[in-house]
Amino acid sequence: MATREGADGLVWTALNKYGRLDALVNNAGILRDKTIVNMSEQDFQSVLDVHLKGTFLCMQAAARIFKVQGKGGRIVNTTSLSGLLGNFGQGNYAAAKGGIYSLTRTAALEFQRMGVTVNALAPVALTRMTEDLQMFKGLTAEQIGPQYVAPVAAFLASDLAADITGAIVGVQGPKIFVYRMVEGEGVSREGGPWSPAEIKERWGEINKI
Numbered sequence: 001m002a003t004r005e006g007a008d009g010l011v012w013t014a015l016n017k018y019g020r021l022d023a024l025v026n027n028a029g030i031l032r033d034k035t036i037v038n039m040s041e042q043d044f045q046s047v048l049d050v051h052l053k054g055t056f057l058c059m060q061a062a063a064r065i066f067k068v069q070g071k072g073g074r075i076v077n078t079t080s081l082s083g084l085l086g087n088f089g090q091g092n093y094a095a096a097k098g099g100i101y102s103l104t105r106t107a108a109l110e111f112q113r114m115g116v117t118v119n120a121l122a123p124v125a126l127t128r129m130t131e132d133l134q135m136f137k138g139l140t141a142e143q144i145g146p147q148y149v150a151p152v153a154a155f156l157a158s159d160l161a162a163d164i165t166g167a168i169v170g171v172q173g174p175k176i177f178v179y180r181m182v183e184g185e186g187v188s189r190e191g192g193p194w195s196p197a198e199i200k201e202r203w204g205e206i207n208k209i
Contacts, residue, residue: 001028001054002046011061023074023157024062026055026100036091044092051096056103059118063111072115074157077104079120079168084179101168108166117165119156122179123149124172148173184209 001007014021030050032043055077066073082090083097104120111118125146149171155161156169168179187205189198199206 001026001058002049004057007054007057007061010058011065015065020069021062021065021073023076024058025076025078025153025157026058027078027153028054029078031090032092033089035089039091044095047092048096048099051093052099052103055100059103059107063107063114063116066111066116067114072117072162074161075107075111075116075118076153076156077118077120079104079122081122081124081170084122084168104168105166112165117156117161119161119164119167119169121149121153121156122168122170123152124170125149152176182209 001010011021011024028050030047032039032047034040034043059075059077062073062075077100078097079100080093080097081087082094083099083101086094101120104118108118123146125148152169152171156164156167170177170179184206185208187202
């Protein structure tokens with residue numbers, strides 16, 4: 001999925017078999033976990049290529065087909081808790097998933113006139129890729145497996161979600177919720193720019209949600 005050929009091949013395989021394209025779910029992924037200090041450039045780049053570049057290429061290829069078909073479509077991307085909030089030892093993965101969040105929001109705006117919805121899942125699920133992570137210690141696949149995520153993906157890829165776009169949907173076992181970017185109340189002052197000392201003095205107010 002990290003190449004143009006791979007993305008185009010995916011879309012054309014669907015077209016050749018089914019005659020049309022209705023939905024795309026971007027869910028390819030790899031992990032190369034290390035702290036930023038110890039991470040190689042290759043480990044950083046390979047994760048970005050599969051997750052972020054792959055999402056872009058597949059989304060672009062699908063959108064071009066949707067435009068020609070003229071009947072709308074559904075795109076479901078996969079972001080992550082790490083990409084939205086950060087996670088120790090996952091700088092590459094977090095950067096890629098954070099990029100997917102922003103790409104989803106932008107594509108939702110750009111594709112709206114084509115009748116194409118673009119949403120993203122932010123799942124927390126116990127899979128082969130995540131089974132070694134500390135956060136899943138003591139949990140079982142029955143409690144928090146991908147079987148909880150699949151129905152949400154199916155919903156977003158269906159006509160049931162025709163009026164939903166730009167949403168980031170969290171799934172953690174049986175819990176489903178929506179992530180939103182929140183702007184704090186903020187503080188204004190008279191008399192020109194702030195000094196660093198004034199910012200420090202009033203940081204409690206500035207940092208208030």
